[in-house]
Amino acid sequence: xxxxxxxxVIMAGxxxxxxxxxxxxxxxxxxxxxxxxxxxxxxxxxxRFSGLVPDANIWVVTNKNYxxxxxxxxxxxxxxxxxxxxxxxxxxxxxAYVSWKIKARDAKANIVVTPSDxxxxxxxxxQRVIKECLDFTSDTDAILTLGMKPSRPETGYxxxxxxxxxxxxxxxxxxRVDSFREKPDLETAKQYIQKNYYFWNAGIFIWNxxxxxxxxxxxxxxxxxxxxxxxxxxxxxxxQQEIDRLFPDCENISVDYAIMEKAEEIFVCPxxxxxxxxxxxxxxxxxxxxxxxxxxCIGNDINLFDTHNCMIHTVGEKKxxxxxxxxxxxxxxxxxxxICKLSEEQRIKQFSGQDKI
Numbered sequence: 001x002x003x004x005x006x007x008x009v010i011m012a013g014x015x016x017x018x019x020x021x022x023x024x025x026x027x028x029x030x031x032x033x034x035x036x037x038x039x040x041x042x043x044x045x046x047x048r049f050s051g052l053v054p055d056a057n058i059w060v061v062t063n064k065n066y067x068x069x070x071x072x073x074x075x076x077x078x079x080x081x082x083x084x085x086x087x088x089x090x091x092x093x094x095x096a097y098v099s100w101k102i103k104a105r106d107a108k109a110n111i112v113v114t115p116s117d118x119x120x121x122x123x124x125x126x127q128r129v130i131k132e133c134l135d136f137t138s139d140t141d142a143i144l145t146l147g148m149k150p151s152r153p154e155t156g157y158x159x160x161x162x163x164x165x166x167x168x169x170x171x172x173x174x175x176r177v178d179s180f181r182e183k184p185d186l187e188t189a190k191q192y193i194q195k196n197y198y199f200w201n202a203g204i205f206i207w208n209x210x211x212x213x214x215x216x217x218x219x220x221x222x223x224x225x226x227x228x229x230x231x232x233x234x235x236x237x238x239x240q241q242e243i244d245r246l247f248p249d250c251e252n253i254s255v256d257y258a259i260m261e262k263a264e265e266i267f268v269c270p271x272x273x274x275x276x277x278x279x280x281x282x283x284x285x286x287x288x289x290x291x292x293x294x295x296x297c298i299g300n301d302i303n304l305f306d307t308h309n310c311m312i313h314t315v316g317e318k319k320x321x322x323x324x325x326x327x328x329x330x331x332x333x334x335x336x337x338x339i340c341k342l343s344e345e346q347r348i349k350q351f352s353g354q355d356k357i
């Protein structure tokens with residue numbers, strides 16, 4: 001498969017504020033510089049596909065409130081490749097819309113679908129894995145997902161049970177999926193990581209366009225009929241109007257339930273490239289470089305005394321001094337300062353007054 005047929009789909013419609021006070025409903029985490037490197041998580045997502053997918057084949061599906069932010073942060077992406085969802089309907093309608101849109105332009109498209117707000121620490125290994133997966137799906141009917149090698153008994157991720165005795169004949173590093181498992185409780189998660197055939201579900205999918213379109217036709221006909229009937233308007237001035245009219249009729253369902261748990265040719269590629277979905281300040285602490293006392297600091301001039309296991313994120317401050325904390329978040333943005341126990345992070349929405357987000 002030529003690189004010109006490789007496409008990247010970025011799902012960027014999330015509205016959460018998990019990194020408050022940095023992230024808000026107006027600018028959620030995919031659009032902020034969580035790592036303090038001068039680039040948003042979405043910009044980093046695009047950057048790690050450099051050399052694998054041309055800019056003309058990068059697609060972003062987002063909420064209508066974020067279209068301008070996407071254009072601002074990704075000026076090299078064609079304006080017509082930024083697709084606007086009129087309402088939230090989970091990942092299956094999102095993926096169906098962009099799949100039919102891509103198929104109308106490139107019938108040989110080979111597609112990677114990824115969230116916009118994850119981090120990858122080893123980009124070189126990530127690119128090797130993605131290239132191998134694109135080679136695999138380019139001329140097969142397989143639906144492929146990435147399985148992250150678990151490093152801890154995580155209860156915040158779904159799991160993939162792989163059949164390690166049944167690898168693909170075309171690629172011995174790719175295996176059939178036995179089952180998908182919901183987010184487990186702690187005891188179940190501990191059992192999973194003691195076995196070598198359970199992997200975190202990263203929500204990254206690879207397939208060719210005909211495979212995914214046919215899967216929707218077979219397993220989710222209600223959704224497929226909606227986007228099938230829109231074929232005459234894709235790329236015309238009527239497209240957004242018709243999407244606004246029909247998209248709300250789509251079933252509110254994830255691609256995992258709509259397709260992945262029903263299809264037969266499902267494979268997983270186990271991978272280990274320092275992945276995290278950065279769902280919490282605590283996950284940022286676990287993924288970033290720490291000092292001898294377990295602290296992670298993102299900012300210009302941070303001075304710690306008798307402080308342990310803390311996540312300090314104060315890029316907007318000239319100088320920060322912290323003394324005597326253990327297991328805390330200290331985060332500042334736009335004249336708002338958060339000081340919170342890591343163990344109480346789930347209460348941040350209450351503190352921020354954004355309970356309904």
